[in-house]
Amino acid sequence: MAIFAGLLNSSVSNSSGNMADLTASIHILELMADASERIPLKNGVLHDFTHAASNLLAPTWEGVNKSVIHNLSSSYLGAVERLVRNIQIDRDQSNLTAHNLVLNFCPADNCSVTLFGSMVTVTRNGSSGFVKLLGVRNLTNKLQNDFHKTEPSPLLIAATLEDEDEPSLTISLEFFGERPRPRKTFCVYWNATGRWSEEGCAVASAAGNRILCVCNHLTAFSALWGFGDDAPQSLVVLTTVGLIVSIFSLVLFLLSQFLVWSAVVKTDLSHFYHTVMVNIALFLLLAHSTFLVSSFTDLSKHPAWCEVAAVCKHLFFLAAFCWMLCMSVTLIHHLVFVFKPLSKRVFMFLSGMVGYVCPMLIVGSTYIYYENSNTLYHDNRCWLVPGKAFQTSLSSFLVPVGTILVTNLCCVAVVIAMLMKAPVIDGGETDQKETAKRIVKAVVFLTPVLGLTWIVGYLFDTRRNREAYNTAVNYSFCILNSFQGLSILLTGCLAEQKVRDELLKLIKGDSKKQNEKQKTSTICTKGK
16 A cells, blocks of 8 residues: 555656656556565555556656557556456445546446446356456557557546456447547457457447447457548559469469570579579569468458568568569679679579578568567558658668669669660760660660569658649559569560570470371371
8 A cells, every 4th residue: 555655646746747757657557466466455555546547647758759658558558457457346345536547346247337428338147256447548549559540549448357257248338539530440459469459349330439349358448540541442453453463474474484494594694684583573473472362361360370471571572672682783793894794603692692581681680679569560451560760660671672772773774874875885876766775675674673663652651731642653553563573574574585485486396296296196097
C-alpha cells in the first residue's frame, strides 16, 4: 500500500509529464504486476493504484521517439491488466472512477455495465469468479498501430477474470470514434506480441462513428476506423493480371535460357550476361509469386505465415535488385575497361557476394533488429512497416533499392553518352537517326532489366494535396512493375537475336523430326 501511495503522489507531482519519471513509474507498475503473481494484493490498494495509473496517462508523452512511446504504452497496458486481474476484490467493492480509468465488476454470469459511456455486456457459463472490466482513455493513441490508415477509438476496454478457469463466454463492446463515415471498421484486441489483432473479434454493427464488437475471449479490446482510400478494384485487377502475366513470362524466359544455354553461352561476356539475367528472372519470379499468394490468402489471421511472407518478399525483391546492380556494374566495366575484362572466377565471386550474401545480411539484420520491437511487418498487409527514414523496417528496403536505382540510372546515362560519341570515334559521318535508334533501343532494353521503372514508386505521396497526381503515379507504378516479367521476356529473350535463332532452330528441328517420323511410318505402311 505504501508503494502505491508513493506512486500516486509521484504521478500527481509529475503533471508536466517528465518522461524519466513516467518511465520509472511504469517500471514500478511492472514490478508490482510481477509481484502480484506470487504475493496476494488486497482490496485496499485499488484506490491508489487506479488513480496513479490514471494520472500517468494525463501527460501527452511528447518529446521522445515513437518507438519509445510504443514500448512504454505496451508495458503500461500489460502491467495494468495483470494488476487488475490479480488484485483480490471484495464482493461488496464498488466501482472506481478516475479521469482516465474506470474499474467495474461483473460478479454474475451475465451482466451489462457502462464504461465512459460505452455499454459492455458479458455472457458466460460456469464460473464463480469476478469478471473485472477496465476502461482506459488516452492510451490507444500511444499504442503502435500496424493497420494502415486507421484511427483507434479513444477508449480501450480490458476484461479480465479473477480465477484461472476461463469459461465459455461472449463479450459485446460498444466503441465510439472521433469522426464519422469511415471507409472500413475493425474490432481488435491487443495480443501477446504487442499488436492489434482481429482474431476472435467481429464487427456486429457499425453506423457513423459507432461500432459494436463481439468477441469470444478476454483481453484488452478497442476498435479501429479506416479513413484511407482503399485500392480501387480496377487497380487490384490490373495488379493481379500483371503479376500472373509476369509469372508466366518469367517461367518461359527461364525455360528458354535452359534450352539455349549451351548454344549461346560461348564467351565469358555471354556467360556474365546470361547468369545475371537468369538470377534476376528467378528472384523476380519468386517475389511476384509470394506477393500474389499473400494477396489472395488472408495471412493476417496467421501471424507466423504473414511474417514469413513479409521476409520472403523483402529477400526476393532485394536479391533481384542486387543482381540488377551486378548487371549495370558489369556493363560499365566492359564499356570503360575494354582491354581489362573480368575473369569468370572474379565475376562469380563478386556477383555472388552482391546478389546472394548482401540481401541475406540486410534482411537478416532487419529481422533481428525489428523483431524485438514488434515493428517488422504489417499484420494486415504482410509487408514492411513504413514511416520515417531509418526508423522503420521499410527503410531497409527503400534505402538499398534507392541506392541501386540511382547507380543503374547513372549507368544508363554513361551508356547513352558513349553511344552519342561512337560515330565521332569511328571517324564517320554523324547519323543522328541511327544514333537515336541505338539510344532508344538501349533505354528500352535496360529499363526493365535494371529495374528503373521502380523509380516511379519514389514519386508517390510527394504531393499529398494532389490526389489526381498520386492516383496517376499509383497506376503507372502498377502497370510498369506488375508486367516487369513480360518486359524481361520481350527484351531479354525474343529481342535477343542469338536466343531467338536458337529457339527457332529447336522448333524447326522438332518439326523436321516429326515430319521424318510421319514419312517413315507412311513408308512402312506402304511396304506392308
